[in-house]
Amino acid sequence: VLGIDPGLVDTGFGLLEAGPAEVAVLDVGVISTGRAAALEARLHVLHGTLQGIIAARAPALLVVEDLYAEYRFPRTALLMAHARGVIYLAARQFGVPIIALSPAEVKRAVTGNGAAAKGQVQLSIQTLLGLNEPPRPSHVADALGLAVTGLARTTGWRPGRSRR
């Protein structure tokens, strides 16, 4: 399951695989595009890099953050929607299903509380995935949260219950 936290400057991703006993983090990273680059150039880098990751890793599912929480910053939301457009396109081009989850759904799945603080979410992700420290930067943490939640949905793994 590949979680993606879309942005136009930095897009975080985290790739998880469910094994028989535990969930493994296969890859995490940030796709960065120049802040000064034109919109079309940034979308091209994002789409091309994502195509490479999907081709190499063949995830069973893509999970992105839903956009509807972003209305307070309409310009940011609109730019992120452009990024989401090429992410959805890449998913479809490789025939990988893609779902969108709200931040509240991720918080609930990861911590059991849909209104959990950001630090609590990161600590829970660290525990769930057996990481040495909380995931950073925040785009990667959010991408891992999306992937954990997507994995819980597709495999029946219940991170908020079985590991706490």
Added chain:
Amino acid sequence: VLGIDPGLVDTGFGLLEAGPAEVAVLDVGVISTGRAAALEARLHVLHGTLQGIIAARAPALLVVEDLYAEYRFPRTALLMAHARGVIYLAARQFGVPIIALSPAEVKRAVTGNGAAAKGQVQLSIQTLLGLNEPPRPSHVADALGLAVTGLARTTGWRPGRSRR
């Protein structure tokens, strides 16, 4: 010059070519995707069709409508931004420059009045391009307006003055 009026259900396009004496309409149409189709499927159809048009026609410039007038309908604007994302991507993939124009800029270029009524814009486009009737549907009319304005910018053609 290829004008594109992006939508997720229907995207209008209009392709213009400036000849020595007049501007020719090479192609107009609507790229329709099923209203019931998933977002990723609609973006895939839009991107693929647009790639085909760009590959076949090699326009010198793409012109799309700017989004910032759409804040009154944030959900619509967000969906349109996804469509714009794959349009910008297609432009970049073929190395075609792409610009965004506001409705007011188009109205001003086409009629000389940035606050012209829709019907007036369509009549002006009909006259400028020597069409037998006003362009329809409105997605095509808007796409032609964008292309006319883009052409005026790149060639120095001044539609609002020389033809009226």
